[in-house]
Amino acid sequence: xxxxxxxxTVPPPRKSRRIxxxxxxxxxxxxxxxxxxxxxYLTGVPQLTSTGTIQTAVRLALPILLAALGGLWxxxxxxxxxxxxxxxxxxxxxxxxxxxxxxxxxxLVAAAVFGALGGLLHAIATVTFGVNHIVSGxxxxxxxxxxxxxxxxxxxxxxxxxxxxxxxxxxxxxxxxSGLSDWLGELEAQQRVGLSDVAGILRGLVTGVxxxxxxxxxxxxxxxxxxxxxxxxxxxxxxxxxxxxxESLGVNVYLYKYVAVISSGALAGIGGAALVLNxxxxxxxxxxxxxRGFIGLAAMIFGNWRPGGLLGGAALFGYADGLQLRSGGxxxxxxxxxxxxxxxxxxxxxxxxxxxxxxxFGILAAGLLYAVYYSVEEVPSELTxxxxxxVTLVVLAVASQRLRMPAADGVVYRRG
Amino acid sequence: xxxxxxxxxxxxxxxxFSALLCGIALVVSGANPLRAFGVMFAQVGEGTTAVDxxxxxxxxxxxxxxxxxxxxMNLFNIGVEGQYRVAAVVAAVVxxxxxxxxxxxxxxxxxxxxxxxxxxxxxxxxLKVTRGVNEVISTIMMNGxxxxxxxxxxxxxxxxxxxxxxxRTPEIPETGWVPGIPFGxxxxxxxxxxxxxxxxxxxxxxMNRTRFGFELRASGESSTAAAAGGVNAKKMVLIAxxxxxxxxxxxxxPEILGRDxxxxxxxxxxxxxSGIAIALLGRNxxxxxxxxxxxxxxxxxxxxxxxNVGVPREIVTIMQGxxxxxxxxxxxxxxxxxxxxxxxxxxxxxxxxxxx
Numbered sequence: 066x067x068x069x070x071x072x073x074t075v076p077p078p079r080k081s082r083r084i085x086x087x088x089x090x091x092x093x094x095x096x097x098x099x100x101x102x103x104x105x106y107l108t109g110v111p112q113l114t115s116t117g118t119i120q121t122a123v124r125l126a127l128p129i130l131l132a133a134l135g136g137l138w139x140x141x142x143x144x145x146x147x148x149x150x151x152x153x154x155x156x157x158x159x160x161x162x163x164x165x166x167x168x169x170x171x172x173l174v175a176a177a178v179f180g181a182l183g184g185l186l187h188a189i190a191t192v193t194f195g196v197n198h199i200v201s202g203x204x205x206x207x208x209x210x211x212x213x214x215x216x217x218x219x220x221x222x223x224x225x226x227x228x229x230x231x232x233x234x235x236x237x238x239x240x241x242x243s244g245l246s247d248w249l250g251e252l253e254a255q256q257r258v259g260l261s262d263v264a265g266i267l268r269g270l271v272t273g274v275x276x277x278x279x280x281x282x283x284x285x286x287x288x289x290x291x292x293x294x295x296x297x298x299x300x301x302x303x304x305x306x307x308x309x310x311x312e313s314l315g316v317n318v319y320l321y322k323y324v325a326v327i328s329s330g331a332l333a334g335i336g337g338a339a340l341v342l343n344x345x346x347x348x349x350x351x352x353x354x355x356x357r358g359f360i361g362l363a364a365m366i367f368g369n370w371r372p373g374g375l376l377g378g379a380a381l382f383g384y385a386d387g388l389q390l391r392s393g394g395x396x397x398x399x400x401x402x403x404x405x406x407x408x409x410x411x412x413x414x415x416x417x418x419x420x421x422x423x424x425x426f427g428i429l430a431a432g433l434l435y436a437v438y439y440s441v442e443e444v445p446s447e448l449t450x451x452x453x454x455x456v457t458l459v460v461l462a463v464a465s466q467r468l469r470m471p472a473a474d475g476v477v478y479r480r481g
Numbered sequence: 482x483x484x485x486x487x488x489x490x491x492x493x494x495x496x497x498f499s500a501l502l503c504g505i506a507l508v509v510s511g512a513n514p515l516r517a518f519g520v521m522f523a524q525v526g527e528g529t530t531a532v533d534x535x536x537x538x539x540x541x542x543x544x545x546x547x548x549x550x551x552x553x554m555n556l557f558n559i560g561v562e563g564q565y566r567v568a569a570v571v572a573a574v575v576x577x578x579x580x581x582x583x584x585x586x587x588x589x590x591x592x593x594x595x596x597x598x599x600x601x602x603x604x605x606x607x608l609k610v611t612r613g614v615n616e617v618i619s620t621i622m623m624n625g626x627x628x629x630x631x632x633x634x635x636x637x638x639x640x641x642x643x644x645x646x647x648x649r650t651p652e653i654p655e656t657g658w659v660p661g662i663p664f665g666x667x668x669x670x671x672x673x674x675x676x677x678x679x680x681x682x683x684x685x686x687x688m689n690r691t692r693f694g695f696e697l698r699a700s701g702e703s704s705t706a707a708a709a710g711g712v713n714a715k716k717m718v719l720i721a722x723x724x725x726x727x728x729x730x731x732x733x734x735p736e737i738l739g740r741d742x743x744x745x746x747x748x749x750x751x752x753x754x755s756g757i758a759i760a761l762l763g764r765n766x767x768x769x770x771x772x773x774x775x776x777x778x779x780x781x782x783x784x785x786x787x788x789n790v791g792v793p794r795e796i797v798t799i800m801q802g803x804x805x806x807x808x809x810x811x812x813x814x815x816x817x818x819x820x821x822x823x824x825x826x827x828x829x830x831x832x833x834x835x836x837x
Contacts, residue, residue: 147559147617186806194810195817199557199617203757204806211798218793219510228793359621366618447636451629454622458604461614461622 090373102262104403112392113399114262116253118384119269121391124343126383127281128153128354131336132361133368133375134281134288135180135329140370141292142325143305144191145475147202150358151209152183152330156337158213161231161349162220164341169237173277173338180334181327183209188326192319195477206358217349231349236342239273246272277339284332289372301325305471308478318478333358363457369468382453389450394443397452401438405431491811492762492769496776498811499803503796512792524786525779529668537778538771539674539735540749544756545774546677546684547729549765553688554701554721560605560620561729562753563627568598568730570631570650573737573744574640577651586657591676591734598730599723601627606722610715616722624753635744649745659738671739680728681767697721729753758805764812777801 084092105113112118132149139146146152159179164172183205190201218228225232249271252264292298301321303311308318340346340353360382367381368374389397408431415424461468504514524530544561551558558564572594581589605619634650635641641648661669688694699707700717708714732752737744759777763769784797 145617147621190806190810194813196806196809196813199559200757200761200809201806203559203754204802204809207754207758207805208799208802211795211800211802214795215506215793215799218795356625359625363618363622445633445636447632448629451625454625454629458608458619458622458626461619462608462612465612465614 086371086373090377093377098263098266100403100407101266102259104399104406105262106258107406108399108402110396110399111256111261111265112396113388113403114265116250116265116269116272118388118391119266120273120387122380122384122387123270123278124275124345124383125386125390126379127277127339127343128336128357129361129364129382130281130285130376130379131339132333132358133364133379134284134361134372135332135336136362136365137288137329137370137372137375138292138325138332139184139187139329140365140474141302141305141471142322143308143471143473143476143478144187144322144326144329145198145202146187146326146329146333147199147359147362148183148187148205148209149202149329149333149361150354150356151202151206152180152187152333153337153340153354153358153361154206154209154213155183156180156334157341157349157353158216158231158337159334160338160341161234162216164234164338165224165232165348168235169342172234172342173280173335176334176338176341177331178334180337181331183334184327184330185323187330188323191477192322192326195479197477198475214351217351221349229351230347231341234341234348236344237275237277239275239344241273242271275342275344277342280335281339284335285372285376292372302471304478305473308473308476312480319480322478333361336361360453360457363453366468366470367457367460370470381456385449385452385456389446389452394446394449397444397449398438398441401434401444405434405438408434488764491815492772492808495762495804495808495811498807499800502803503800506799507792507796510792512790516790517787517792517796520786520790521779521783524783527786529666530782530785532664532668532670533782534775534778535674536668536671536735536739537781538774539671539677540732540752541755541759541774541777542677542771543680543728543735544732544752545759545763545770546680546767547725547732548753548756548760549763549770550684550697550721550725550728552701552760552765554697554717555704556718556721556725557617558602558620558722558725558729559617559757560602560623560627560753561725561732561756562751563620563624564598564601564726564729565732565753566631566748566750567601567627568594569733569737569748570634570744571597572730572734573650573653574634576653576657576737577743580654581656583656586654587659587738590653590657590738591673591731594730594734595727596730599727602722602726602729603719606719606726609722610719631744631748635746644745647745647747649743651743653738653742657738658742659735661739669739671735673735673739676731676734680731681771685767693720729756732756755801758801761805762808776804 101114105111132153135149135152136146156176156179160172160176163175186208187201187205190196190204191198217231221231222228246268249264249268253261253268255261292302300311300316301324303314303316304318304321304325312318336357337354340357341349346353361379364378364382365375367378368376385397385400388400408427412424412427412431415427500518504518507514507517525534544565547561547564548558572590575593576586576590579586579589601623605614605616605623608614608619609616633639635648637643637648640650642651659672661672663669688698696707696712696717699710700712700714704714707717733748736749755777759770759773762773762776763771780797780801784794787794787796
């Protein structure tokens, strides 16, 4: 070894990040609020930031968030989990089955167990037998759908006289910060620019909060702490980045992958429970998940395989869903206007950075969206349902180079 | 012989294992599995079941071929589901709004479907080639968008019309129909089932007798080796995806031109995902896929009889899922086993060389 080469192995001084992660998150939230209230002001659509919309959005974001979190666990350990949808479906059945007998907490536990069973299957196939992750995931989606249909015909049909539906499942009691909520309600009713919007959003967040919402937030924070702040998490992530190196350092890669994928299934299952325990629904319903497992996956990618990012993705998709459900296509059109505003800001930013091509592209997109806003009365409800899919495609197309997935994600690893 | 064993043993094992699994599930839920399976086989002779199975096989076969083309070069076209749906709507709308002489009309509809499917597949293909977007994610998203687009296009104020409880596209005039082969009370075999067979032959020829097929398989075996051999990876992705989408577009043609003559709300869903399963079961081989499609169609159509003996017919869906999962596991196990055997053999031979 040439001693003069030694200094080269010293890592170069780390390029300090200009803004820490939490600040980016806070800025993002502030930006979103400003954007929404500006849009709400300019289009004269107060529902954009009303308490009801936000409440619905939170309820609809929960399943997506939990599925995304499930995806995070699996993919951080290097296992792509297309089977989230199937595990979620199994979760909905488990939640309904345990829920109507023993109440909502039992529903949560059963959903987690059923989802975890799906995860276990995925782990056996992908980790032990080295089956392609996508293939196994597709198979689990088929299997999960078939199994729940079979079980619900067998068990729910005698109870509800409908093979596609469970008996009604009791829901969680909800909690509100009553004093705060009332005060915010007054503020919201005053219809003052900006202030009332913020009040509406906050009130939506603190009124009628289900324990499930709190649990989901805790799970996001917990996942971050476990995956990024513990030895266990570091090892788990190392299995997703470079399993060979991890193994050589004594990490039991198979075990970590098993734990990660089973947790992933459990989280997806709880996501299914969030659908069943949604106050707007009686209980289990066939086809209830309606691709939410996939949207969860999309939210995770949107969030760049990070807990904070996927929280943002789930919030965005849940919000779009909630707005549509609550106030229909006319209000949704205001969101298109908001997207135009956002693009204008981005274009200005790109111009400042002298990125002419990106700016020109942004202007084109903004012009196109504005033309849509100008010419269309309302967005057809058939299309708004699939807004998350479109957003994900656009984000992937525009930012795929800036997204970074775990290096060994989807690679079959064989102990050798 | 050894090759045959390696190819045929896994699917046979997988099917037996799945049947056993479902048998256990049936016993646990208090039904007699032998009776259930017996009823399923007896059902083939009843009513229109046999013809339904043949028709359904054709549909599944086309879907599986579409998936298999991508699989040959490790390209996961999860989007067959969306491609055939968009193609069906577009073809039904176009077919219902033009007037052409018989034969030509049907041909135009079929070509429209293929082009529509290919165009829908072109979006993820272009995203992959130019922006490096993973095709699995983008095609899943395209599946969602396809559902939305189809629902929008058949809306009463767009192209659709309301008939009773059903919304459908305008009916395709008789000139656009493809006649089938009637079997009296046993039903009618769709004329376009033969299209499926033709596609299968074309697929085999393309894969085994053309330069493109060779390059496709080479890209799948080793993308680096193929690139070194002068194969343009991006071009291959684009062509494979367009071909796959084009064939996916034809999936619903037998039904639409042979029976329904319109796209309506009862349009079958999930054929694309079944196609993935069947392509896996058949190992991308046209013969294997034909067998897989037949098995799937048999399970689907004969499973309807299970309700008569008090067994939820969804058990066949479980069986299908179990078959896919166990067949991929079985292929993998056999592959490892053969690899180990090969290594042992090489070791033995080297050992004898050393000894001598």
